[in-house]
Each structure stands twice: as structure tokens, then as C-alpha cells.
Amino acid sequence: MNHTFELNLGCVVYSEALTGIEAQWICKREGEIQRGTGIGKRRSKLNKNRIFEGEFEIVYTDENGIASPMLNLTILFESECYSLIWKTGSEITDIGIGIINDHKLIVSYQKAI
Numbered sequence: 001m002n003h004t005f006e007l008n009l010g011c012v013v014y015s016e017a018l019t020g021i022e023a024q025w026i027c028k029r030e031g032e033i034q035r036g037t038g039i040g041k042r043r044s045k046l047n048k049n050r051i052f053e054g055e056f057e058i059v060y061t062d063e064n065g066i067a068s069p070m071l072n073l074t075i076l077f078e079s080e081c082y083s084l085i086w087k088t089g090s091e092i093t094d095i096g097i098g099i100i101n102d103h104k105l106i107v108s109y110q111k112a113i
Helices: none
Strands: 009-017 020-029 032-042 054-062 071-078 081-088 091-101 104-111
Touching (some): 009 032, 020 104
Antiparallel strands (some): 032 054, 091 104
16 A cells, blocks of 8 residues: 655654754655754743753754754653654744653754744
């Protein structure tokens, strides 16, 4: 059975790092799969009970070494899951939802509408 459908979704896995978070990501937009890594510097106080919660400045790099512009990432714990908002300046670029599994934050995200 061959089902073809367009997804404009992404998945990112965050790990704790010395100065914030590290990311591995993959997304499919307009039929093309892209992937890469990211480094986020913490801009808010560390909550030791919820290490991924907070404000970060993050740059993502694709598998060709091309870096994204710096984004502001807000991670909030709400109703037993994490909500994520990525911004450039005051403009929301992406939104996501995530859960903790094996000491990593696993997130599904999409472009903001």
C-alpha cells in the first residue's frame, strides 16, 4: 500500500548540555527531508526539577553545515507536557509539543500559521 501525503512537520530531540541544550532534528517541508543539529544557550535560571524549561538562544545547523539565524526558544511545562515556541525577534516562527523520555526532551513541531 503506497500512501503519499504532504507533511510539514518536524521532530527534535534535546539533550542537556553544559551551557544549555543540544539538539538533533529532522523535518519534512514541501516534500523535502532536512536534518541537522543545534546548540542552545540558556538565558533563564535553571530549574533543576525541569531542566529543559526556560529561555534559550539557539542556532540550528543542517547536514551541509549551513546555520540558521539565531532563534529565541521558550520551553514551558504545562499540563503534563512541554510547550515550545520559537521566535525570531517578536515573530513566532514555529510551535511544538514535547515529552521527556530517557532524560531527553522529544518534540514534534510545525511552522506557526
